[in-house]
Amino acid sequence: MIRRTLALAAFALSLGVATTADAQDATPVALGDADIVIVLVEDAGQVTTVDLGDAGPSAGDLIIWGPNPLHDETDSDTDATTQGVCTALHSGDCLLIETIVFPDGSTLELQGVQPGTPMESTRSIVGGSGIYLGASGVVTVEPSADLSVWTKTFEIWLPGS
Numbered sequence: 001m002i003r004r005t006l007a008l009a010a011f012a013l014s015l016g017v018a019t020t021a022d023a024q025d026a027t028p029v030a031l032g033d034a035d036i037v038i039v040l041v042e043d044a045g046q047v048t049t050v051d052l053g054d055a056g057p058s059a060g061d062l063i064i065w066g067p068n069p070l071h072d073e074t075d076s077d078t079d080a081t082t083q084g085v086c087t088a089l090h091s092g093d094c095l096l097i098e099t100i101v102f103p104d105g106s107t108l109e110l111q112g113v114q115p116g117t118p119m120e121s122t123r124s125i126v127g128g129s130g131i132y133l134g135a136s137g138v139v140t141v142e143p144s145a146d147l148s149v150w151t152k153t154f155e156i157w158l159p160g161s
Helices: 002-026
Strands: 036-043 047-050 062-071 077-088 094-101 107-114 121-129 136-143 149-157
Touching: 036 077, 062 094, 107 136
Parallel strands: none
Antiparallel strands: 036 062, 036 149, 047 062, 062 077, 077 094, 094 107, 107 121, 121 136, 136 149
């Protein structure tokens, strides 16, 4: 009897979660002002392309970078670094995973799709460590035309804020 009650409760809860997910998909929720806004500029010095697909640029190729230093808007070194990998997709875009490491060891973890041409894009902050433990948010990325400089504006929400 207890098992049947627990199973029914779990089933009812799963229906509620599915309903909530559907409602969230249809109506995005504004988070309000970010707890922290940081602008960091990357000079893309260490970048390696690994040709794993067909010869030349193709799906499956990897772009690996870092650690590359991050500067603030006045070009002062912040002692933070960025490193990551972008896996090329058939469309010419790539699936990006990036880690920002700050001088105190705190990190921000980013994911997103980087367009195959130099243009503004956004990435999700999917977590962090240290002072950014449980962080979420968005990063707006603006690359230079030659992809040598990347300006990244972080809008960070912290848990409990």
